Amino acid sequence: MVTCTLETPRDKAMRLVREKDKIEQEIAEWNAVLNANNIGMREPLVDSEGFPRNDIDVARVRHARHRIICLQNDHKDKMKEIEVALDEFYAGGRADGAGPSNMNVHQPNANGHVPNGHIPNGHGSNGYLPNGHASNGVANGEAHQPPPRNEASIEQQVTPIALVVNVCEGSPADLAGLRSDDAIIQFGSLNSRNTEEPSLAPMEELVTHSIGRRIQVKVKRGNSVLNLVVVPRPWQSDDNRQSLLGANLRRITN
Known part of the structure; x- marks a missing residue:
């Protein structure tokens, strides 16, 4: 018999954040290609006479730019999914009175990498607060109070x-x-x-x-x-x- 396990709002949010991180990592890798060629997303790939520039790997740069644009679009879509997942996560927390105090999902930086925000789980000492310290209020049987x-x-x-x-x-x-x-x-x-x-x-x-x-x-x-x-x-x-x-x-x- 096959047992189906439903994905909780928290699990869904964490999965989407991991997928977002992978996209950002790939953006960073393609940005490294541009940096290696000392070029960005908009500079021309031909010289003043209309010939391909010989100081860069034109084919590689063109492909890197294309991938970055595609990945940036994927990232925007993923951030929208995360926003919906966070709404579900917070709504679930409000319903049972044990919702998280904060969750950080950052935008990508120039290298495509962002600091990961902890997704609190609201279960005693395993729930991380925004400052990175574990919350032990529930484990001690006390109602959590913000600092x-x-x-x-x-x-x-x-x-x-x-x-x-x-x-x-x-x-x-x-x-x-x-x-x-x-x-x-x-x-x-x-x-x-x-x-x-x-x-x-x-x-x-x-x-x-x-x-x-x-x-x-x-x-x-x-x-x-x-x-x-x-x-x-x-x-x-x-x-x-x-x-x-x-x-x-x-x-x-x-």
Whole structure:
């Protein structure tokens, strides 16, 4: 006799996150092909005379670009599936009164890799809190209470220093997952606590000195805070504008 085991909302969410991770890993591998050829998603593959460039592996780059576009579309679809699964997961938790306190599913960074968010299971010491510590409240027979929050500290932590005005398709900012209207909370080592300069000069200087290097970026998008990684590199838009990010930012001062 064959026994069918129904997939729980939590199991479904975890499976989808694993599938998402595989997509991001493959995006990272194809991005490595572009990086090896010192090229991005938009630069021309022919020289000024219309011949294939001899400084890159044109066929390999063309295939890598195609795969990245396909995988990015797959990733968007997978994120929609995860969103539905999370709704089911939270709804189940509310129904039995033991729902999770938080779940993080991050957007991909420039290399296609994102930090994995723990999916809490709500069962005693096996349930992970957002800070990575196991919750033992249920195991001790106590009702779980959220840890006390320092509102002043939280407010300071989420104070944005810049707003993303627009992002060019295929640019380093686009590959990192930055979107228009994202509020930048942290840009590398820069945040509201150490950046009093009313201009974008500190951020521009950091970008200039970080070509080919990873910059950790924390943004507030709606009610979510996302951890992204952008890798500045020379990039040219369709209208021949030169940039290292491919995004317009507006400084926010308090």
